[in-house]
Amino acid sequence: MKTPFLPAVIAIAAKDLRAETRSRELLSLMTLFALLSILVFSFALDLDKRVREESVSGVFWVTLIFASLLGFNRSMAQEQDSGALDAILLTPTPRGAIFLGKLLSNAMITLALGLILLPLMTALYGMNLLDWRVVLTTTVGVFGFCAIGTLLAALTSRSRAREALLPIALLPIALPFVLMATRATKAILAGAPAPEWQGALFMLAAITAIYLALCLLLFGYVVEE
Amino acid sequence: MAGEHALLEVEDLEMAYGALPVLRGIDFNLDRGEALALLGANGSGKSTLLRLLCGLSKATGGCVRVGGWEMPGEAMRARAQIGLVAHQPLLYDNLTASENLRFFGALYGMHAHARDRRVDEALRSVGMRKWAGSLTRTLSRGMKQRLSIARATLHQPSLLLLDEPYTGLDQGAVALLDGLLEGALAEGCAVVLCTHQLERLPPAIERVMVLSRGKISLDESRRQRDLRELYRAATA
Numbered sequence: 001m002k003t004p005f006l007p008a009v010i011a012i013a014a015k016d017l018r019a020e021t022r023s024r025e026l027l028s029l030m031t032l033f034a035l036l037s038i039l040v041f042s043f044a045l046d047l048d049k050r051v052r053e054e055s056v057s058g059v060f061w062v063t064l065i066f067a068s069l070l071g072f073n074r075s076m077a078q079e080q081d082s083g084a085l086d087a088i089l090l091t092p093t094p095r096g097a098i099f100l101g102k103l104l105s106n107a108m109i110t111l112a113l114g115l116i117l118l119p120l121m122t123a124l125y126g127m128n129l130l131d132w133r134v135v136l137t138t139t140v141g142v143f144g145f146c147a148i149g150t151l152l153a154a155l156t157s158r159s160r161a162r163e164a165l166l167p168i169a170l171l172p173i174a175l176p177f178v179l180m181a182t183r184a185t186k187a188i189l190a191g192a193p194a195p196e197w198q199g200a201l202f203m204l205a206a207i208t209a210i211y212l213a214l215c216l217l218l219f220g221y222v223v224e225e
Numbered sequence: 226m227a228g229e230h231a232l233l234e235v236e237d238l239e240m241a242y243g244a245l246p247v248l249r250g251i252d253f254n255l256d257r258g259e260a261l262a263l264l265g266a267n268g269s270g271k272s273t274l275l276r277l278l279c280g281l282s283k284a285t286g287g288c289v290r291v292g293g294w295e296m297p298g299e300a301m302r303a304r305a306q307i308g309l310v311a312h313q314p315l316l317y318d319n320l321t322a323s324e325n326l327r328f329f330g331a332l333y334g335m336h337a338h339a340r341d342r343r344v345d346e347a348l349r350s351v352g353m354r355k356w357a358g359s360l361t362r363t364l365s366r367g368m369k370q371r372l373s374i375a376r377a378t379l380h381q382p383s384l385l386l387l388d389e390p391y392t393g394l395d396q397g398a399v400a401l402l403d404g405l406l407e408g409a410l411a412e413g414c415a416v417v418l419c420t421h422q423l424e425r426l427p428p429a430i431e432r433v434m435v436l437s438r439g440k441i442s443l444d445e446s447r448r449q450r451d452l453r454e455l456y457r458a459a460t461a
Contacts, residue, residue, distance in 0.1 A: 002301050002334075003331075003332055003333065003334040004334060007331060007334075008331070008332055011328055011331035011332060012332075015317065015320065015324075015328045018319075018320065018324065019317055019319035019320055020319075022319045022320075022360070023319050082313065082314075082315070082316065082317065082318065083311060083312075083313035083314075083315045084315050084316060084317055086281055086309075086311065086315055087309070087315035087316075087329065087376065088332060089281060090279060090280075090281065090304055090307065090309055091304065091305075091329065091332035091333055092301040092302070092304050092305040092333070092334070093332045094301075224283070224297075
Protein backbone atom coordinates (compact mmCIF):
# COMPACT_ATOMS: atom_id res chain seq x y z
CA MET A 1 0.00 0.00 0.00
CA LYS A 2 1.33 3.40 -0.99
CA THR A 3 -0.16 6.79 -0.23
CA PRO A 4 -1.42 8.42 -3.45
CA PHE A 5 1.29 10.76 -4.77
CA LEU A 6 -0.53 14.03 -5.45
CA PRO A 7 -2.64 14.17 -2.25
CA ALA A 8 0.57 13.54 -0.26
CA VAL A 9 2.38 16.41 -2.03
CA ILE A 10 -0.54 18.75 -1.33
CA ALA A 11 -0.85 17.60 2.31
CA ILE A 12 2.86 18.23 3.01
CA ALA A 13 2.96 21.62 1.29
CA ALA A 14 -0.31 22.70 2.94
CA LYS A 15 0.98 21.60 6.36
CA ASP A 16 4.17 23.66 5.94
CA LEU A 17 2.32 26.73 4.69
CA ARG A 18 -0.29 26.50 7.46
CA ALA A 19 2.43 26.24 10.11
CA GLU A 20 4.27 29.17 8.50
CA THR A 21 1.09 31.29 8.35
CA ARG A 22 0.76 30.77 12.12
CA SER A 23 4.38 31.41 13.13
CA ARG A 24 5.51 33.68 10.24
CA GLU A 25 8.95 32.59 11.35
CA LEU A 26 10.56 31.90 7.98
CA LEU A 27 9.10 34.68 5.87
CA SER A 28 9.71 37.40 8.47
CA LEU A 29 13.31 36.26 8.99
CA MET A 30 13.98 36.04 5.27
CA THR A 31 12.27 39.37 4.52
CA LEU A 32 14.22 41.18 7.22
CA PHE A 33 17.50 39.77 5.94
CA ALA A 34 16.59 40.64 2.33
CA LEU A 35 15.57 44.20 3.24
CA LEU A 36 18.82 44.84 5.06
CA SER A 37 20.74 43.29 2.22
CA ILE A 38 19.19 45.44 -0.55
CA LEU A 39 19.56 48.54 1.62
CA VAL A 40 23.26 47.86 2.12
CA PHE A 41 23.72 47.22 -1.62
CA SER A 42 21.71 50.35 -2.40
CA PHE A 43 23.97 52.54 -0.27
CA ALA A 44 27.12 50.83 -1.52
CA LEU A 45 26.19 51.37 -5.18
CA ASP A 46 24.55 54.78 -4.74
CA LEU A 47 27.44 56.83 -6.07
CA ASP A 48 27.52 55.34 -9.52
CA LYS A 49 24.10 55.25 -11.21
CA ARG A 50 25.36 53.24 -14.21
CA VAL A 51 26.93 50.53 -12.04
CA ARG A 52 23.77 50.42 -9.95
CA GLU A 53 21.61 49.90 -13.04
CA GLU A 54 23.89 47.18 -14.32
CA SER A 55 24.09 45.33 -11.03
CA VAL A 56 20.44 45.46 -9.96
CA SER A 57 19.64 42.00 -11.36
CA GLY A 58 22.69 40.52 -9.60
CA VAL A 59 21.72 42.19 -6.32
CA PHE A 60 18.18 40.81 -6.65
CA TRP A 61 19.29 37.23 -7.24
CA VAL A 62 22.10 37.19 -4.67
CA THR A 63 19.74 38.64 -2.05
CA LEU A 64 17.00 36.14 -2.90
CA ILE A 65 19.40 33.19 -2.78
CA PHE A 66 21.05 34.17 0.51
CA ALA A 67 17.69 34.87 2.13
CA SER A 68 16.28 31.54 0.94
CA LEU A 69 19.26 29.74 2.50
CA LEU A 70 17.93 30.85 5.88
CA GLY A 71 14.54 29.45 4.94
CA PHE A 72 15.81 26.04 3.79
CA ASN A 73 17.81 25.63 6.97
CA ARG A 74 14.91 26.50 9.28
CA SER A 75 12.34 24.51 7.33
CA MET A 76 14.25 21.22 7.45
CA ALA A 77 15.65 21.83 10.94
CA GLN A 78 12.07 22.09 12.26
CA GLU A 79 11.27 18.68 10.77
CA GLN A 80 14.46 17.14 12.11
CA ASP A 81 14.44 18.67 15.59
CA SER A 82 10.82 17.77 16.33
CA GLY A 83 11.43 14.29 14.93
CA ALA A 84 8.33 14.73 12.77
CA LEU A 85 10.33 13.78 9.68
CA ASP A 86 10.62 10.27 11.18
CA ALA A 87 6.84 10.16 11.55
CA ILE A 88 6.47 11.15 7.88
CA LEU A 89 9.06 8.56 6.81
CA LEU A 90 7.10 5.92 8.74
CA THR A 91 4.05 6.48 6.54
CA PRO A 92 3.89 4.69 3.18
CA THR A 93 4.32 8.03 1.41
CA PRO A 94 6.52 7.93 -1.70
CA ARG A 95 9.76 9.78 -0.96
CA GLY A 96 9.33 11.79 -4.15
CA ALA A 97 6.03 13.13 -2.81
CA ILE A 98 7.72 14.23 0.44
CA PHE A 99 10.37 16.02 -1.61
CA LEU A 100 7.88 17.74 -3.90
CA GLY A 101 5.72 18.81 -0.93
CA LYS A 102 8.71 20.37 0.83
CA LEU A 103 9.91 21.92 -2.43
CA LEU A 104 6.48 23.42 -3.10
CA SER A 105 6.27 25.08 0.32
CA ASN A 106 9.88 26.33 0.16
CA ALA A 107 9.32 27.69 -3.34
CA MET A 108 6.05 29.42 -2.38
CA ILE A 109 7.73 31.16 0.56
CA THR A 110 10.78 32.15 -1.54
CA LEU A 111 8.52 33.34 -4.34
CA ALA A 112 6.52 35.44 -1.87
CA LEU A 113 9.80 37.01 -0.79
CA GLY A 114 10.73 37.66 -4.44
CA LEU A 115 7.39 39.38 -4.99
CA ILE A 116 8.02 41.58 -1.96
CA LEU A 117 11.51 42.45 -3.21
CA LEU A 118 10.55 43.40 -6.79
CA PRO A 119 8.53 46.56 -5.95
CA LEU A 120 10.92 47.48 -3.15
CA MET A 121 13.92 47.32 -5.45
CA THR A 122 12.00 49.21 -8.14
CA ALA A 123 11.58 52.04 -5.64
CA LEU A 124 15.12 51.89 -4.23
CA TYR A 125 17.09 51.42 -7.45
CA GLY A 126 14.90 53.52 -9.74
CA MET A 127 14.48 50.69 -12.28
CA ASN A 128 11.24 48.97 -13.19
CA LEU A 129 11.49 45.35 -12.07
CA LEU A 130 7.72 44.93 -12.12
CA ASP A 131 7.69 43.18 -15.48
CA TRP A 132 5.92 39.86 -16.19
CA ARG A 133 9.10 38.53 -17.79
CA VAL A 134 11.06 39.22 -14.59
CA VAL A 135 8.31 37.51 -12.55
CA LEU A 136 8.46 34.50 -14.92
CA THR A 137 12.26 34.30 -14.65
CA THR A 138 11.99 34.58 -10.86
CA THR A 139 9.42 31.76 -10.73
CA VAL A 140 11.50 29.37 -12.86
CA GLY A 141 14.75 30.23 -11.05
CA VAL A 142 13.17 29.92 -7.60
CA PHE A 143 11.82 26.42 -8.33
CA GLY A 144 15.20 25.20 -9.58
CA PHE A 145 17.13 26.76 -6.75
CA CYS A 146 14.64 25.53 -4.13
CA ALA A 147 14.86 21.98 -5.53
CA ILE A 148 18.57 21.75 -4.84
CA GLY A 149 18.15 23.72 -1.57
CA THR A 150 15.49 21.31 -0.29
CA LEU A 151 17.62 18.29 -1.10
CA LEU A 152 20.80 19.66 0.48
CA ALA A 153 18.95 20.98 3.53
CA ALA A 154 17.68 17.44 4.11
CA LEU A 155 21.25 16.18 3.75
CA THR A 156 22.83 18.71 6.13
CA SER A 157 19.97 18.94 8.65
CA ARG A 158 21.32 16.03 10.71
CA SER A 159 24.62 17.81 11.22
CA ARG A 160 25.28 20.16 14.11
CA ALA A 161 27.07 22.51 11.74
CA ARG A 162 24.13 22.62 9.32
CA GLU A 163 23.97 26.45 9.19
CA ALA A 164 27.52 26.55 7.86
CA LEU A 165 27.36 23.37 5.81
CA LEU A 166 24.33 24.27 3.70
CA PRO A 167 25.77 27.40 2.02
CA ILE A 168 29.09 25.64 1.43
CA ALA A 169 27.33 22.72 -0.26
CA LEU A 170 24.66 24.74 -2.03
CA LEU A 171 26.32 27.81 -3.49
CA PRO A 172 28.72 26.06 -5.90
CA ILE A 173 25.88 23.88 -7.21
CA ALA A 174 23.58 26.90 -7.51
CA LEU A 175 26.07 28.83 -9.65
CA PRO A 176 24.41 27.89 -12.99
CA PHE A 177 21.09 29.23 -11.66
CA VAL A 178 22.63 32.51 -10.55
CA LEU A 179 24.38 32.95 -13.91
CA MET A 180 21.36 32.19 -16.08
CA ALA A 181 18.80 33.96 -13.89
CA THR A 182 20.97 37.09 -13.64
CA ARG A 183 21.65 37.04 -17.39
CA ALA A 184 17.94 36.73 -18.24
CA THR A 185 16.88 39.43 -15.75
CA LYS A 186 19.65 41.79 -16.90
CA ALA A 187 18.65 41.36 -20.57
CA ILE A 188 14.99 42.04 -19.75
CA LEU A 189 15.80 45.17 -17.73
CA ALA A 190 18.16 46.46 -20.42
CA GLY A 191 15.42 46.03 -23.04
CA ALA A 192 17.55 43.57 -25.03
CA PRO A 193 16.00 41.75 -28.02
CA ALA A 194 13.70 38.84 -27.12
CA PRO A 195 16.04 36.02 -28.28
CA GLU A 196 18.67 37.18 -25.79
CA TRP A 197 16.54 36.94 -22.61
CA GLN A 198 14.55 34.02 -23.96
CA GLY A 199 17.75 32.04 -24.53
CA ALA A 200 18.90 32.61 -20.94
CA LEU A 201 15.42 31.81 -19.61
CA PHE A 202 15.31 28.61 -21.68
CA MET A 203 18.70 27.56 -20.27
CA LEU A 204 17.44 28.36 -16.75
CA ALA A 205 14.33 26.22 -17.34
CA ALA A 206 16.47 23.36 -18.68
CA ILE A 207 18.81 23.47 -15.66
CA THR A 208 15.78 23.60 -13.36
CA ALA A 209 14.24 20.53 -15.03
CA ILE A 210 17.51 18.55 -14.79
CA TYR A 211 18.09 19.46 -11.14
CA LEU A 212 14.46 18.76 -10.27
CA ALA A 213 14.63 15.27 -11.78
CA LEU A 214 17.95 14.52 -10.03
CA CYS A 215 16.72 15.76 -6.66
CA LEU A 216 13.52 13.75 -7.00
CA LEU A 217 15.58 10.60 -7.55
CA LEU A 218 18.09 11.29 -4.79
CA PHE A 219 15.80 12.49 -1.98
CA GLY A 220 14.89 8.98 -0.83
CA TYR A 221 18.56 8.09 -0.35
CA VAL A 222 19.23 11.33 1.49
CA VAL A 223 16.46 11.05 4.10
CA GLU A 224 16.68 7.31 4.77
CA GLU A 225 19.35 6.14 7.19
CA MET B 226 4.06 -12.26 1.55
CA ALA B 227 3.32 -15.35 3.62
CA GLY B 228 0.05 -15.29 5.53
CA GLU B 229 0.92 -18.16 7.93
CA HIS B 230 3.99 -16.55 9.44
CA ALA B 231 4.27 -14.57 12.66
CA LEU B 232 3.38 -10.89 12.36
CA LEU B 233 6.90 -9.77 13.23
CA GLU B 234 9.86 -11.91 12.24
CA VAL B 235 13.39 -10.89 13.16
CA GLU B 236 16.20 -13.07 11.87
CA ASP B 237 19.85 -12.77 12.85
CA LEU B 238 19.59 -8.99 12.93
CA GLU B 239 22.84 -7.08 13.18
CA MET B 240 23.61 -3.41 13.39
CA ALA B 241 26.94 -1.63 13.61
CA TYR B 242 27.99 2.00 13.46
CA GLY B 243 31.24 1.74 11.56
CA ALA B 244 33.32 -0.86 13.37
CA LEU B 245 31.22 -0.59 16.54
CA PRO B 246 28.61 -3.37 16.82
CA VAL B 247 25.37 -2.21 18.45
CA LEU B 248 23.16 -5.26 17.90
CA ARG B 249 24.28 -8.86 17.29
CA GLY B 250 22.34 -11.97 16.33
CA ILE B 251 18.87 -10.71 17.30
CA ASP B 252 16.33 -13.46 16.57
CA PHE B 253 12.69 -13.50 17.62
CA ASN B 254 9.11 -13.70 16.38
CA LEU B 255 5.96 -12.00 17.58
CA ASP B 256 2.46 -13.24 16.80
CA ARG B 257 -0.73 -11.29 16.38
CA GLY B 258 -2.17 -10.34 19.75
CA GLU B 259 1.17 -10.90 21.50
CA ALA B 260 2.94 -8.25 23.57
CA LEU B 261 6.64 -8.05 24.27
CA ALA B 262 8.45 -5.82 26.74
CA LEU B 263 11.96 -4.94 25.65
CA LEU B 264 14.11 -4.16 28.66
CA GLY B 265 17.71 -3.16 28.98
CA ALA B 266 20.09 -0.69 30.51
CA ASN B 267 20.91 2.59 28.78
CA GLY B 268 22.93 1.93 25.63
CA SER B 269 21.89 -1.71 25.37
CA GLY B 270 20.46 -1.13 21.89
CA LYS B 271 16.71 -0.93 22.62
CA SER B 272 16.01 2.24 20.66
CA THR B 273 18.24 1.10 17.78
CA LEU B 274 16.30 -2.16 17.63
CA LEU B 275 12.99 -0.25 17.53
CA ARG B 276 14.28 1.94 14.67
CA LEU B 277 15.25 -1.19 12.76
CA LEU B 278 11.87 -2.83 13.43
CA CYS B 279 10.00 0.13 11.98
CA GLY B 280 12.41 0.58 9.08
CA LEU B 281 13.74 4.00 10.06
CA SER B 282 17.28 2.58 10.07
CA LYS B 283 18.77 -0.07 7.83
CA ALA B 284 20.37 -3.12 9.44
CA THR B 285 23.91 -4.13 8.54
CA GLY B 286 22.85 -7.79 8.58
CA GLY B 287 19.86 -10.10 8.98
CA CYS B 288 16.28 -9.22 8.19
CA VAL B 289 13.01 -7.91 9.59
CA ARG B 290 9.61 -8.93 8.21
CA VAL B 291 6.33 -7.33 9.23
CA GLY B 292 3.21 -9.17 8.10
CA GLY B 293 5.45 -11.12 5.74
CA TRP B 294 6.80 -7.97 4.06
CA GLU B 295 10.57 -7.77 4.26
CA MET B 296 12.43 -4.55 4.94
CA PRO B 297 13.95 -2.60 3.33
CA GLY B 298 12.82 -4.14 0.01
CA GLU B 299 9.09 -4.03 0.81
CA ALA B 300 9.34 -1.31 3.44
CA MET B 301 6.36 0.69 2.15
CA ARG B 302 3.96 -2.19 2.73
CA ALA B 303 5.60 -3.11 6.04
CA ARG B 304 5.52 0.46 7.35
CA ALA B 305 1.81 0.84 6.62
CA GLN B 306 1.22 -1.75 9.37
CA ILE B 307 3.41 -0.09 12.01
CA GLY B 308 2.58 2.56 14.59
CA LEU B 309 5.44 4.15 16.54
CA VAL B 310 5.42 6.08 19.81
CA ALA B 311 8.95 7.39 20.22
CA HIS B 312 10.87 9.41 22.85
CA GLN B 313 9.78 12.60 21.11
CA PRO B 314 6.10 13.17 20.26
CA LEU B 315 6.89 13.48 16.50
CA LEU B 316 4.31 16.23 16.07
CA TYR B 317 4.20 19.74 14.64
CA ASP B 318 4.08 22.46 17.28
CA ASN B 319 2.41 25.02 15.03
CA LEU B 320 -0.50 22.76 14.10
CA THR B 321 -3.46 21.99 16.33
CA ALA B 322 -3.98 18.50 17.73
CA SER B 323 -6.60 17.62 15.10
CA GLU B 324 -4.59 19.23 12.26
CA ASN B 325 -1.62 17.06 13.22
CA LEU B 326 -3.73 13.92 13.10
CA ARG B 327 -5.50 14.92 9.88
CA PHE B 328 -2.10 15.53 8.26
CA PHE B 329 -0.80 12.09 9.20
CA GLY B 330 -4.14 10.57 8.22
CA ALA B 331 -3.68 12.04 4.74
CA LEU B 332 -0.19 10.51 4.56
CA TYR B 333 -1.70 7.13 5.39
CA GLY B 334 -3.94 7.57 2.38
CA MET B 335 -7.19 8.04 4.32
CA HIS B 336 -9.97 9.81 2.47
CA ALA B 337 -11.31 13.04 3.96
CA HIS B 338 -14.51 11.64 5.44
CA ALA B 339 -12.97 8.49 6.94
CA ARG B 340 -10.02 10.55 8.13
CA ASP B 341 -12.17 13.01 10.08
CA ARG B 342 -14.01 10.12 11.71
CA ARG B 343 -10.75 8.33 12.64
CA VAL B 344 -9.20 11.56 13.98
CA ASP B 345 -12.21 12.05 16.20
CA GLU B 346 -12.05 8.43 17.42
CA ALA B 347 -8.30 8.59 18.05
CA LEU B 348 -8.58 11.86 20.00
CA ARG B 349 -11.40 10.41 22.08
CA SER B 350 -9.44 7.22 22.78
CA VAL B 351 -6.64 9.21 24.43
CA GLY B 352 -8.96 11.67 26.17
CA MET B 353 -7.85 14.62 24.02
CA ARG B 354 -11.08 15.54 22.24
CA LYS B 355 -11.44 18.70 24.33
CA TRP B 356 -8.05 19.90 23.09
CA ALA B 357 -8.63 19.07 19.41
CA GLY B 358 -8.37 22.74 18.43
CA SER B 359 -5.41 23.59 20.69
CA LEU B 360 -2.02 24.29 19.16
CA THR B 361 0.36 21.46 19.99
CA ARG B 362 2.97 23.87 21.34
CA THR B 363 0.52 24.92 24.07
CA LEU B 364 0.01 21.35 25.29
CA SER B 365 1.84 19.86 28.27
CA ARG B 366 4.41 17.06 27.89
CA GLY B 367 1.86 14.46 28.97
CA MET B 368 -0.78 15.75 26.56
CA LYS B 369 1.70 15.68 23.70
CA GLN B 370 2.48 12.10 24.63
CA ARG B 371 -1.23 11.24 24.50
CA LEU B 372 -1.49 12.93 21.12
CA SER B 373 1.55 10.98 19.99
CA ILE B 374 -0.25 7.75 20.93
CA ALA B 375 -3.28 8.92 18.96
CA ARG B 376 -1.01 9.60 15.96
CA ALA B 377 0.56 6.14 16.22
CA THR B 378 -2.80 4.34 16.41
CA LEU B 379 -4.62 6.53 13.86
CA HIS B 380 -4.23 4.09 10.96
CA GLN B 381 -5.05 1.07 13.17
CA PRO B 382 -1.63 -0.59 12.83
CA SER B 383 -1.14 -4.31 13.34
CA LEU B 384 2.22 -3.75 15.05
CA LEU B 385 2.58 -1.08 17.72
CA LEU B 386 6.08 -0.05 18.79
CA LEU B 387 6.38 2.06 21.93
CA ASP B 388 9.60 3.60 23.20
CA GLU B 389 9.27 4.67 26.85
CA PRO B 390 5.59 5.58 26.34
CA TYR B 391 4.94 6.34 30.02
CA THR B 392 7.31 9.31 30.10
CA GLY B 393 5.38 12.39 31.21
CA LEU B 394 2.04 10.63 31.66
CA ASP B 395 -0.02 11.15 34.82
CA GLN B 396 -1.80 8.27 36.58
CA GLY B 397 -4.99 8.76 34.58
CA ALA B 398 -3.11 8.71 31.29
CA VAL B 399 -1.12 5.62 32.35
CA ALA B 400 -4.38 3.76 33.02
CA LEU B 401 -5.72 5.03 29.69
CA LEU B 402 -2.66 3.77 27.83
CA ASP B 403 -2.83 0.39 29.59
CA GLY B 404 -6.47 0.10 28.56
CA LEU B 405 -5.60 1.13 25.00
CA LEU B 406 -2.88 -1.55 24.83
CA GLU B 407 -5.28 -4.20 26.14
CA GLY B 408 -7.83 -3.19 23.52
CA ALA B 409 -5.22 -3.27 20.74
CA LEU B 410 -4.02 -6.73 21.83
CA ALA B 411 -7.58 -8.03 21.96
CA GLU B 412 -8.04 -6.86 18.36
CA GLY B 413 -4.99 -8.85 17.27
CA CYS B 414 -2.41 -6.06 17.25
CA ALA B 415 1.13 -7.05 18.32
CA VAL B 416 2.93 -4.74 20.74
CA VAL B 417 6.61 -4.13 21.46
CA LEU B 418 7.13 -1.86 24.44
CA CYS B 419 10.59 -0.60 25.16
CA THR B 420 11.49 0.53 28.67
CA HIS B 421 14.14 0.32 31.35
CA GLN B 422 11.59 0.45 34.17
CA LEU B 423 10.41 -3.03 35.18
CA GLU B 424 7.85 -1.67 37.64
CA ARG B 425 6.06 0.20 34.86
CA LEU B 426 5.26 -2.88 32.79
CA PRO B 427 1.51 -2.97 32.05
CA PRO B 428 -0.34 -6.14 33.10
CA ALA B 429 -1.23 -7.00 29.48
CA ILE B 430 2.40 -7.69 28.66
CA GLU B 431 3.33 -11.31 29.26
CA ARG B 432 6.63 -11.74 27.48
CA VAL B 433 9.84 -10.03 28.49
CA MET B 434 13.05 -9.74 26.53
CA VAL B 435 16.22 -8.27 27.97
CA LEU B 436 18.88 -6.72 25.75
CA SER B 437 22.37 -6.57 27.08
CA ARG B 438 25.34 -5.23 25.10
CA GLY B 439 23.42 -5.62 21.86
CA LYS B 440 22.40 -9.25 22.44
CA ILE B 441 19.27 -10.93 23.75
CA SER B 442 20.23 -12.14 27.20
CA LEU B 443 16.74 -13.18 28.29
CA ASP B 444 13.45 -13.97 26.52
CA GLU B 445 10.79 -15.41 28.88
CA SER B 446 7.28 -15.09 30.21
CA ARG B 447 7.22 -12.60 33.08
CA ARG B 448 5.46 -15.15 35.28
CA GLN B 449 8.11 -17.81 34.88
CA ARG B 450 10.72 -16.44 37.24
CA ASP B 451 11.64 -13.54 39.42
CA LEU B 452 12.33 -11.14 36.58
CA ARG B 453 13.80 -8.49 38.80
CA GLU B 454 16.63 -10.85 39.73
CA LEU B 455 17.13 -12.07 36.17
CA TYR B 456 17.05 -8.53 34.81
CA ARG B 457 19.71 -7.49 37.29
CA ALA B 458 21.87 -10.48 36.36
CA ALA B 459 21.36 -9.96 32.62
CA THR B 460 22.26 -6.29 32.67
CA ALA B 461 25.07 -6.51 35.19
